[in-house]
Amino acid sequence: MSTSSSPLDRERAHLDSSRAALRAMREDAEALDIRDVTANWVNAEVLQRQIDDRIKALADLSHTPLFFGRLDYLHAPGVDLAEGAEGEQFYIGRRHVHDAEGDPMVIDWRAPVSQPFYRASKKDPMDVALRRRFGYTGGALSAYEDEHLSDPAEVERTSKLLQQEIERPRVGPMRDIVATIQPEQDEIVRSGLAGSVCVQGGPGTGKTAVGLHRVAYLLYAHRERLARTGTLVIGPNASFLHYIEQVLPALGELEVRQSTVDDLVAQVEVRGTDSAEAALVKGDARMAEVVRRALRSHITLPDEGVVVVRGSRRWRVASYELADIVRELMERDMRYGAARDALSQRVAHAVLVQMERAGEAPDDRVQDAVARNPAVKALVKAVWPAVDPAKLVLRLLSDAEFLAEHAEGLLDAAEQKAVLWVKPARSTKSAKWSAADAVLIDEASDLVARTHSLGHVVLDEAQDLSPMQYRAVGRRATTGSVTVLGDLAQGTTPWATRSWGEALAHLGKPEAVVEELTAGFRVPSDVIAYASRLLPSIAPGLAPVESVRENPGAFEVRAVSGAGEVVAACVRALEREGSVGLIAADSRCGELAGALGAAGLTFLAPGEETTAESRLTLVPASLAKGLEYDYVVLDEPAAVVAGEPDERTGLRRLYVALTRAVSGLQVTHTSPLPPQLAPRRA
Template identity: 85%
Template sequence: MSTPVHDDPLSKERSHLASSRSALRAMREDVESLDITDVTANWVNAAVLEHQIEQRIKALADLSDTPLFFGRLDYLHAPGAEQAEGGEGERFYIGRRHVHDADGDPMVIDWRAPVSQPFYRASKKDPMDIALRRRFGYTGGELTAYEDEHLSDPGEAATTSKLLQQEIERPRVGPMRDIVATIQPEQDEIVRAGLAGSVCVQGGPGTGKTAVGLHRVAFLLYAHRERLARTGTLVIGPNKSFLHYIEQVLPALGELTVHQATVDDLVAHVEVRGADDATAAVVKGDARMAEVLRRALYSHVTLPTEGVVVVRGSRRWRVPAYELEEIVRELLARDIRYGAAREALPQRVAHAVLVQMERAGEAPDDRVQNAVARNAAVKAWVKAVWPQVDPAKLVLRLLSDPDFLAEHAEGVLTEDERKAVLWVKPARSVKSARWSPADAVLIDEATDLIERTHSLGHVVLDEAQDLSPMQYRAVGRRCSTGSATVLGDLAQGTTPWATRSWREALDHLGKGEAVVEELTAGFRVPTDVIEYASRLLPHIAPGLTPVASIRENPGFFEIRTAEAGTADVVAACRELLEREGSVGLIVADARVPELADALGAAGIGFIGPGEETTLTTRLTLVPASLAKGLEYDYVVLDEPQAVVDGEPDERTGLRRLYVCLTRAVSGLIVTHGTDLPPQLA
């Protein structure tokens, strides 16, 4: 006997999905129909309100291939008073955004709401007052399956969710997607950590640290929207390819206001056209350079030896040199920004003049003090004692003038270190200089010494292990009054100045109080692949806990000898393209042109890292130096030893290889014509 349609649970859930989509469409239409013609007083307010409405319409978009809800919670009792949405035994559908009906009753609850938290954290041991947790499975945008866990039923054993496992292992084509349906308890704790504190997440490949950081931003915007709307949020990634890869995650969660940038973007005060060798870059990136810059900047301040005479009408007022010296010393002792002190200086001198006026029986007011501060004699004195300094010119002189550098680096940098950072061919001007990325960071430090950098409410820093101490300082300035989420993996540090410990890095960032969390459960990389790559850990990051893959599918993993050279590499790519999903061919940077020619000759189309994949072009040719942070369903890794040899030293090369080995989600083929690195034996 068949079950009536109205009693079929799947039919009921599909009906609720259709009703929810209809309600979301109505919410969007309500916003679109708003008439602001007579609401605003001027065109500026009208433009702001119109922009806000446009953003709200975009946030209410119903993405056809994105499930509107992915779970359901049936509570045993009403949630707490602070979660006033429900009554006793109420049911909540958990999704990417809030949806309500015409009466304002919720049809879908935002995954970030407190009432949604048990979906991620409830268990048999701690059911959190949940009778039933239901997960939904989708094919495209159609609801096709469901799976129930009776958390409060002691007679039902805990089982691994098949739908959860399928979602984790689902092939990935195109940019990174959100993980709201698969967030695990240890990830959820980090995502929902408060705004006041900073968090550092150490996570090996495939542990979801990037996703955790992005979802933390989305959660903080939900919980502290008004505050962060004023102060701003920023996601910092290692390169443009990485940012392009992650750029759709937050919009898919309805968050459209988060800015993204690289560290180079933050410090783009000059055009970068040059490059440093490793030795120079390490010294320039050392935190000691901040002290060298501070000394060089304040060397421009001179103690006055003569007084200042201010003429007003028929009277002459003289501030003696000793009193002016006290003013200068007091400002130096206050440790305020160079520019702020310079702006305060004329007012201090003017105040000294006003004191004399009052002693002489006059009654000057603020207007008189401001006039004295603008007096030509006072301005000339300030210019001589505390001159304006251009930060780029300051750095230019330090890197070009050996005597100037030696004077201000005395006791800070060794003679060899000073020689390493000096330019062989000094530039004549800021515009003609061939600035390197490390030079731009020095200019940013000098700029902040002169004028305080604007601070944001929250900053997410991803792939942080590759930053120099000076780069950490540059990022820290952007969240000096806010908080930060730092994400990285010490084993994947591939720069000569890579982070040695998170505590050291956090101190440079100015967030020494941050909590360090470690993610060790691997959701992305197959078991066989991560176990193979983990052979490198004792050589690149001894002491780190290896990632333990929780995937049931061990993955596709082969090591092949490329006897026919590039022809065998091309054949491996062609084989993987017959499977569903994206394919990445990762090669040592020096071998990119050769492999590009081979693919072209074989008639196989390919794109570069960060470019959009299509149904006809699913192969990406990835230089090893750009592989970090990216992922593909299947990867062909060409010549591991060439990847190692492409770096300045073996340790860095092995770390680069570790990164390349762990980019695969479903399968990996390693091809080699030369011997594999002995560390993989």
């Protein structure tokens, strides 16, 4: 390389070399021959799948910069500074890249040596002499910006490239924030696997991105463990999951499962809906005890002994001894099914004790044979019968006397009436189960047999979960950790979370650390200030988000005469670069869809933003949570509020809708605005 070339030319040359090295790494993976290294076809298939995943992870995505920063250390990391070791230079990117000799050309952003890129400052330079940020235009490296952190003469200043990246217009699904992670976000991202974390964050604070990047970091730091135990990201709906689905693959992580809570507990087909009152009761944590009582009511104490015939000998276990065994099992903290299996073994053991006293020497095979004896199996069936979870819940919701017996002291008469079906179903297949019913079945299933636990679960938009839904998620992480993400001000369900302490207790993670993000990086300052007028009404005491964006964004509130002017507002928004979301009360989406069609504007539905058909999405307010658009046209705020069961929930829904804009917001209305948003007198 010529010594006369500019710094930018040298950085571009390193980028070209790094891309060539990544291409060579991929070609090496593609050339692997496993025909002579596997013992059988099963091993071969597993190994080939791992190789295929490795090849996918090494893809060079044209729209994703291979590296976004550089660190120049004063000394070699990990070396005693007293030794005076010469400093080293590291390029920080989304994945590790090495050359043919194995020397690193790009360091994974998750590596310990990369941490100062996010944490170092003039106050604490962390032995970094220079931090360089790179800017890209159309995938080409076009600019760089230096911070001399260890130079006392240089004043600390806001990074222009960082600000531009934060405010860059977006089209399509959510992208990663790996180049712009802030110190307070990085602390959460790099928190350990053993501990659970709850992140309270207002709109635009990056809580969803933080949760996804934490998954990526944990997979890097604990890959072998999490490969065995699994990871899961839970979102509020399918549209949201489509919106975030490209973030982890862009970071090289392909094996993370995504799901909604409804899909997680889908043991029956959901075809029915509940009234708000019924859903509120079914989602209450008291229902867990109702289900537990109902399940254990199937257990009865034996009123006669059991006789086991083996050869010419008859062995009798008296009823009082059987009753003691049953009582002991009932007192132990065991799953219903496990205790049922243990009952047959305990009865068999009692028989073996008699055999030993009679001079015989039975072994484990004899005990297993006695446990399978028809008389013992008949006893277990009568005393501790098998229970189908769906049938148990069906009876609770259909049989008023059965429900009253097991809800005594827990649910009052009105609450019991609310959950009972008006038209009881004859079978589990014909039943019109609701989403809340499916959660009750999941609860019953876990009481019968333990639910499989994962290594780590990310729960996003958690503020909308019921206590019973929290329990369902918690069952998937009894031996693992959880990252909970949410905003108490955005709760829009009748059972919305009132406090994170209460929610974490239902989740089974009361020891989780609660972190609050208050710096807003996405929502313009004018927009968040306007939306924050609602906070005293929807979340008293919650700190408003402070936008750190230099660009105040575009903001306008306009009275209009009809749908035609709303469409005109969308046309004006589409004249700018980026995505546009038209958010409206669900009841108004049909009329607006017709108006858009009549004007010749094509539009997408939420979750379809990965296509290139249009930059405009028509978003029902009920699906807006978690989504972001460069420009938002919010139609008829009063209709958004009126579309909810009560004013407070409606105002929370409106708060969500107002804060989906990244670059600008236009509020259009024909009806008067809610009082909190009415123009203020000078």
